[in-house]
Amino acid sequence: MMAAAGSLAAGEKAKGKPPPAPPPKSAPPAKAPPAAKGAPVKPLPPLKQGAHAPLKEKVAYVHGPFEEGDCSICHKNKDPKNPGPALDPTPELCLGCHEEYREYSTQRVVKHRPTQEGCTWCHNPHNSKQPHLLLEESSALCLRCHDAVRQVLQNGKVKHGAVEEGEKCMTCHEPHGSNIESLLVKLPFDLCVECHAKDTQLDDQGKALTNMKKLLDDNPEWHAPVAAKDCSVCHNPHASPNFRLLTSEYPARFYEPYSVKTYALCFECHNEQMAATEETTALTEFRDGKRNLHHLHVNKAERGRTCRACHEVHASKWPFHIREGVPFGNKGWILKIQYEKTATGGSCAKSCHPKRVYNRTIK
Amino acid sequence: MSGALQTFRRPVEAAALVLAAGALWCGAADGEPLPPGTQLEQLTLPTLDGGKAELMGRNAKVNVVLFFRPGQEFSALVLKDLAACEQEMAGKPVHFAAVVTDQYPGADVQAAVTAAGVKMPVFVDGGAALSGRYKVIQNPAMAVIDGKLKLVVFVPYTKNHAQVIRARIRHALGELTDAELDTILHPPSQQAGGLEGAAAHRHLKLAERLLAAGNAEKAADSARKALDKDPNLADAHALLGAALALGGDCAGARKAFDAALALDKQNARALQGRKECEGGAKR
The missing domain is CATH 1.25.40.10 (Tetratricopeptide repeat domain)
Incomplete structure (x- = not known):
């Protein structure tokens, strides 16, 4: 898609004969234009004076009209030494040829301010060292405005490979406009699972990453955010101070002293009272009468069972995405939980403890 | 309002009201979200300002009931969006309501509501009884309910929630076809084709x-x-x-x-x- 923005020059190497031309007088002003309606108040950062002038050094990409050497295709005059102002302001001038992009700035629900205010906020209309005639390397260009993402990337101990490889930002985002939040190319789930569908992916520590497609195909009981198809509820797709790009703290171990902070990730959606209240008839279905069994398992000063002790965080074959088994000892043994759901409760087989049955209806 | 700005730890009539209405919900298996089509009923519940009101709109074709928590990022985002949604839907037979459990200080709830700018009534869910009945174990969650008080769907928080809730409302109003709804819920790739x-x-x-x-x-x-x-x-x-x-x-x-x-x-x-x-x- 962005290849189209490179227009006729896409894939065409410079022939080393761009005619000289002074910086076009029609380039966006060095000051930022007024904010679009509904857009963040913060103005777009100013571009360097002459940012759109033809580059005199060796370039890799040349815009077709510029390569023709007839400035009057876009400017008032033919003369490369005095092209005069552009025939129309951008983006109208650009959309005269790149018509397919009009829909992006007018029809799509999520709009990108630079697309509406002028293609030259990101593209050099003459030539560039960058694909798609971009003014800078693509992620540097994006981060020029997107300070929050820049900070996340700077502060994140764990960075998402997709941010640093391939098309970088454009792997997941469509910078011209989208019908999906955050200018995403697809729904977050579809984007994530499309890549995380391999057995060979490793994290930054060299540990194997789960083949999510296979996991989800094989396990029908999905955690709610997975079922809602939004991985970004729990994972920051750019970078994070937490392992596995988690948006908040989450215990990595089987046992952990209970504290709200340790379970911050879970309590972003789940009511923390679910684990803090000893007795309830409403906060959880995992209770024996009023006795809250989440509290019983989790809320311990030393060996609190973490959520992962009983639940698979993405999906499992068992109701409430309960794990099939729990690890025991250091020999790789797995004790089967064999959870059984009943109309008023459920039971776990002998595993961490002897078989236990719970029933919400007992008094 | 001032009385309601105290901590909602006191027994609230809502609990009794909702528990008394225990038989009003049917068809939901324990522990699973209420399925679409579940018949719900009108309830009168205490409101944040100390009064009482009916949860569902009397003449509404669509009811949107948001279960939220103060001090929670996702709830704040959804509240803010629903404030905009209320304005966009002004004049349409859509009734918005927000529900918060009584575990939070009233001042915190009021601050969240004020910051978002919502105009809808905010109901206090005593003992999380209504949340329990609706099987709401995550916040925020939005129940879309038709004019006959049948549950259309529960909309959980997602990055795309603003579009999803609008699409669900418009579909329930008959403004969107099934195919149009499906395109919004399952959008095709946004990259330029052809x-x-x-x-x-x-x-x-x-x-x-x-x-x-x-x-x-x-x-x-x-x-x-x-x-x-x-x-x-x-x-x-x-x-x-x-x-x-x-x-x-x-x-x-x-x-x-x-x-x-x-x-x-x-x-x-x-x-x-x-x-x-x-x-x-x-x-």
Whole structure:
């Protein structure tokens, strides 16, 4: 898609004969234009004076009209030494040829301010060292405005490979406009699972990453955010101070002293009272009468069972995405939980403890 | 309002009201979300301002009930969006309501509501009884309920929640077809498709500009590039003809015009160009 923005020059190497031309007088002003309606108040950062002038050094990409050497295709005059102002302001001038992009700035629900205010906020209309005639390397260009993402990337101990490889930002985002939040190319789930569908992916520590497609195909009981198809509820797709790009703290171990902070990730959606209240008839279905069994398992000063002790965080074959088994000892043994759901409760087989049955209806 | 700005730890009538209504919900298996189609009933519950109100709108075709928590990022985002949604839906038979459990200090709840700017009534869910009945174990969650008080769907928080909730409301109002709803819920890839076609069109546009500038040779080159991308582009054949004619190659132009007319009998540029060629206007 962005290849189209490179227009006729896409894939065409410079022939080393761009005619000289002074910086076009029609380039966006060095000051930022007024904010679009509904857009963040913060103005777009100013571009360097002459940012759109033809580059005199060796370039890799040349815009077709510029390569023709007839400035009057876009400017008032033919003369490369005095092209005069552009025939129309951008983006109208650009959309005269790149018509397919009009829909992006007018029809799509999520709009990108630079697309509406002028293609030259990101593209050099003459030539560039960058694909798609971009003014800078693509992620540097994006981060020029997107300070929050820049900070996340700077502060994140764990960075998402997709941010640093391939098309970088454009792997997941469509910078011209989208019908999906955050200018995403697809729904977050579809984007994530499309890549995380391999057995060979490793994290930054060299540990194997789960083949999510296979996991989800094989396990029908999905955690709610997975079922809602939004991985970004729990994972920051750019970078994070937490392992596995988690948006908040989450215990990595089987046992952990209970504290709200340790379970911050879970309590972003789940009511923390679910684990803090000893007795309830409403906060959880995992209770024996009023006795809250989440509290019983989790809320311990030393060996609190973490959520992962009983639940698979993405999906499992068992109701409430309960794990099939729990690890025991250091020999790789797995004790089967064999959870059984009943109309008023459920039971776990002998595993961490002897078989236990719970029933919400007992008094 | 001031009385309600105390901590909602006191027994609230809502608990009794909702528990008394225990038989009102049917068909939901324990522990699973209420399924679409579940019949719900009207309830009168305490409100944040210390009064009482009915949870569902009397004349509403669609009810949207948000379960939220103060001090929670996702709830704040959804509250803010629903404030905008309320304005957008003004005048439509849509009733919005927000529900918060009584575990939070009233001041915190009021601050969250004020910051978001919502106008909808905010109900206090004593003992999380209503949340329990609706099987709400995550916040925020939005129940979309039709005018006959049947649950349409529960909408959980997602990045795309703003579009999803609007689409769900509009679908329930009959403003969107099933297919239109499906397109919003399962949007196709947003990347530009048909690049070959787009590239051909751009070459054609450039050819037009070159022709207008009197540069017949380059206009013909550009038209040929367009035809390399899309040989069935009648306008490109016609423009090639016009460029060749301008350059004095009437024989070549005629062939190009014929190719254009074979694809589009009414192609104005080709008809005109052919006429001029036949009339000897050009060699």
